[in-house]
Amino acid sequence: MSVARAERLVNLVLCLLSTRQYLSADRIRGIVPGYSDAPTDEAFFRTFERDKTELRDLGIPLEVGRNSVFDTVDGYRIARRDYELGEIDLEPDEAAAVALAVRLWDSPQLTGAAHGALLKLRAAGVDVDQAAPAIVESKVRTSEPAFAPLLAAVQDGQAVSFGYRKPSPAEVTDRVLDPWGVVSWRGRWYVVGHDRDRGAPRCFRLSRVVGEVRKVGKPGQVRRPENVDLMQFVANTGGEAVHSSTIRVWVADGRAAGVRRRATVVDRQDIDGVAGDVLELELRFPDTAAGWLAGYGADVVVMEPEVLAKSVRERLIAVAGEAR
Structure with a gap:
């Protein structure tokens, strides 16, 4: 299955699961990302029919009906009572396997698509069920760009x-x-x-x-x-490798007590007219210290190694950009 088709099916399920009303095919075409690209009405209906068949083959129940006697065409929705699973009793090894599989769902692309689909539903005037279960549930962070x-x-x-x-x-x-x-x-x-x-x-x-x-x-x-x-x-x-390294930082006077507790003062220096101490400290995981040190803002300046100093600067620049 192509990525575009998979995303379209996820968006369609989110759409039909999150609404209390029946949605006509034309309404779905205007709401669900992926259908608006169809060049003709005939192309859209062929794609929509294939997607409905795909969902039924996956065991997702589509409910067909009309919101009132004045409606002239059928609409579609997914009833939560039919969609939700009943209680499942898993053995410990089975639960561990399921938990491992769920971790892959916590990607920025999938969670972003899910939230975007719900926003489009609300913007289109669809009565979205606020208590609708999430299709994509975060379990483990995968914030690394790689x-x-x-x-x-x-x-x-x-x-x-x-x-x-x-x-x-x-x-x-x-x-x-x-x-x-x-x-x-x-x-x-x-x-x-x-x-x-x-x-x-x-x-x-x-x-x-x-x-x-x-x-x-x-x-x-x-x-x-x-x-x-x-x-x-x-x-x-x-997974168990532990590396230690000595880093050198400048800390303003009277600031960053958390850094000072771990360090040894080796020199005095002024930076931009602010007095402070040059400290050395040993870190077991120096590559993960960038976020910790960046949290002190201008009160801490990494002097060595350059790789860590660059990583801290990148984090501070990103925060400054978001603040603007």
């Missing part, structure tokens, strides 16, 4: 290249990877595959991917080996 392109590369069987930030020594290197899969381990996302530069399997944490993920070669050239357990590979190689 998530979507890496997952697409895995699905397309296509190699990728990207910049990767090493924690120790702090530097960014270019990597070329034949991706086998994207998995979550202990709250972090990893891509596993064959590292062409190292000539061996490797896993990379998505939060350390820097810049754009670029496609290499043609689709269909990468295949995952049958005997590789991706989750086990991450657990044995990348």
